Amino acid sequence: MTIPRIALNSGTSIPQLGLGTSPLNDAEVERAVIEALEIGYRHIDTAVRYGNEVGVGRGISDSGVPREEVFVTTKLDGEFQGDDRAIAGLDASLDRLGLDYVDLLLIHWPLPARDDFVSTWKTFAKLQTAGRTRAIGVSNFKPAHLDRLIADTGITPAVNQIQLNPYVTRHEQREYNAEHGIVTESWSPLGAGGDLLTSSLLARIGAKYDKTPGQVVIRWHLDNGLVVIPKSQNAERLAQNLDVFDFALDADDLAEIATLDQGPGAGVDSDASGH
Template identity: 45%
Template sequence: MLNHGDYNLLDGFQIPKIGFGTYKLNGYAGIRTIEQAINTGYRLIDGAYNYGNEGAVGQAVRNSSVPRDQLTVTSKLPGRFHQYQKAIEVVQESLLRSGLDYLDLYLIHWPNPKKDLYVEAWQALIDSQRFGLVRSIGVCNFLPEHIERLEKETGVLPVVNQIELHPFFNQKAQREYDASKGTLTQAWSPLGRASAVLTNDIVTTIAKKYHKSPAQVILRWEIQIGAIPIPKASHISRQKQNLDVFDFDLSNDDIAAINSLTKPDGRNSNQDPAVYEEF
């Protein structure tokens, strides 16, 4: 795999510019798909406790020929375990499930503000990092007010904020806020869950111009606006295609055209972190 450079995290570690999503990749078939992705060239593997596949992710990592220290393995803390002691135990359980000695990146999956335990959960991740269980810590779906509280009450900022981000919902304000804190933005659902965005006239026209697929254009756009996309693909041809986005640059006009597609209500499933809760 060509080295396309990494981003530097707040804590001094580095993270690849594109990752591989593992949602719904479970069991032996999941192991094969994730291992295939690693062998194809992905070095950032995004999992979660709630995906029920930490075992598959860990086995794929062990099966691959890539040295462990060249991989960034992510998992996430579910909402039902935000209470401090439970959170500590779940991080430990994630390690046991994965069979790995440490996890590279551990994120709070959702803030669940109505329960208001996310600061407690964050303190548990800070301590898990101090204990050597995880290398870097971050969050998912956190709004500026949530991150402000983390900083105010613990003094520690997340290195990553993973949010829904695609051409129909480009999250400009959130990205700018994250950047102001030195927090990198990751994009979940980077291709809009294969929605109409892949057949959008603006996207397909730009794709023809660069002799690339609509998916490649979208992933390239996300990289150029400073986000880290984590697409999922089961077939090796699509895995390779999604990774093949470092040999061209979109023009400023093309980026602006894709940016123009964003909508105020562009979320795929109305999962607004201000009110949405996931356990």
């Protein structure tokens, strides 16, 4: 099975479905990454803040899948914002991962009160030029933050990873990203706390296709052109999350799912996100 890929403005491409790894520890994530890669995943998402880059790296190495076939994302948090702190930050991440480069490096959140995200972005550009990362992007950035990055540096992020699911749809942010050639990637794609997956509406739609509510939600992300990174360490759930390429939601399904939207105030404030 081949997972579809979406082109990035860096000239590379990203698998549309990947494995999220928060909040797994090193031992848990190592097993999950091996299992995921064995059944066909080719995209692994981690971060310094997750504290599991060592386990992610071990899982990739132990899986036997060639490095060039695995798309690896990591994120640098506030400790590495400002001046050229991101250089040492990525060096340490690569050491923990046991890799020479990552495929995508993200600023984990803007922290606008510190006003260091533009200087950090300039350092990210240096890291991309040096071949330490194939693409650069951001996480939890609002349009105002992106406007500033682009205006001050002339460099548009390849990806903006934001909290996004049928409860938290962020239409305006998605439209902004699309207009600027930024790929939108969904974190917490199955919702928080499990409430979304108990929706009778999603269960009814799933019954049409012999799919679970979770599979319907993942398909919703795919059908909306989003990159989606559900997280699990359960082998059965990992396989279920991947088994979403033999159906597509129709217009009526999408219209019904749209009624789940809880409005623009839903979700985590990106300025204070701990994702």
